[in-house]
Amino acid sequence: MYPLYVMENCIACGVCAKICPTNAISVDVEVKFDGRRFLKSYAIDYSKCDSCMECVKKCRRNSIVEVDGEKPEGVYDLRALVELKRKLGLSSKKKSAFVDECLGCLICAITCPIDAISYEDHNGIRVIVISQNVCEGCGMCVVNCPNYALSLVEV
Numbered sequence: 147m148y149p150l151y152v153m154e155n156c157i158a159c160g161v162c163a164k165i166c167p168t169n170a171i172s173v174d175v176e177v178k179f180d181g182r183r184f185l186k187s188y189a190i191d192y193s194k195c196d197s198c199m200e201c202v203k204k205c206r207r208n209s210i211v212e213v214d215g216e217k218p219e220g221v222y223d224l225r226a227l228v229e230l231k232r233k234l235g236l237s238s239k240k241k242s243a244f245v246d247e248c249l250g251c252l253i254c255a256i257t258c259p260i261d262a263i264s265y266e267d268h269n270g271i272r273v274i275v276i277s278q279n280v281c282e283g284c285g286m287c288v289v290n291c292p293n294y295a296l297s298l299v300e301v
Contacts, residue, residue: 147197147199147212147213147214147215147217148192148195148197148212148213148215148217148218149190149195149197149199149201149202149210149211149212149213150210150211150212150213150227150230150231150234150236151171151188151190151209151210151224151227152208152209152210152211152227152231152236152238152282153209153224153227153228153231153238153259153260153282153283153284154207154208154209154238154239154240154282154283154284154285155207155208155209155240155283155284155285155298156185156207156209156284156285156286157183157207157285157289158173158175158183158184158185158286159183160173160175161201161204161205161206162201162204162205162209162210165200165201165204166195166200166201167196167198167200168194168195168196168198169194170190170191170192170194170195170196171188171189171190171191171201172187172188172189172191173185173187173188174186174187174188182253182257182289182290183286183289183290184256184257184286184290185257185259185284185286186259187223187224187259188223188224188227188259189221189222189223189224189227190221190222190227191220191221191222192217192218192219192220192221192222193219193220193221195217197217199212209284211236213234213236218230224259224260225260228260228282231282238281238282238283238301239283239300239301240283240285240298240299240300240301241276241278241281241283241298241299241301242254242262242263242276242281242283242285242287242288242296242297242298242299243276243296243297243298243299244274244276244295244296244297245294245295245296245297246293246294246295247293247295248272248274248293248295249292249293249295250265250271250272250273250274251292251293252265252272252274253287253290253291253292254274254287254290254291254296255274255287257286257287257290258286258287259284259286260280260281260282260284261280262276262277262280262281262282263275263276263277263281263287264277278301283298285298
């Protein structure tokens with residue numbers, strides 16, 4: 147049994163790292179002057195993790211889940227955790243989608259920790275493109291969008 151960061155609904159609060167008694171979780175978050183939070187990196191060092199599940203218990207957003215089986219070895223960064231999640235067949239229940247007018251500011255693309263959002267230039271107008279195959283439903287783009295143009299939807 148071991149904890150797995152699944153990203154869904156994460157608000158980059160860092161409680162998981164603060165509560166971990168063995169310092170197995172590291173989270174790097176940039177907080178802007180207006181309160182926006184950008185998840186810059188996330189990692190679990192499974193060699194330090196004692197599977198106490200305090201991170202799972204304290205995460206109110208269910209961004210960390212308990213997984214049965216043999217604990218992985220070594221340090222898993224965000225991309226490795228996403229790959230492990232997919233290998234285990236844990237698909238995201240939510241994806242990012244547009245619900246309103248986009249300003250084309252690119253804050254969503256900048257704040258996406260796994261580069262699921264890009265843009266195309268159409269005659270000087272930025273058109274946001276969300277890769278549904280890459281999106282893990284963490285919600286960083288949603289909480290940081292200044293025009294509330296994004297939402298998480300069930301898939």
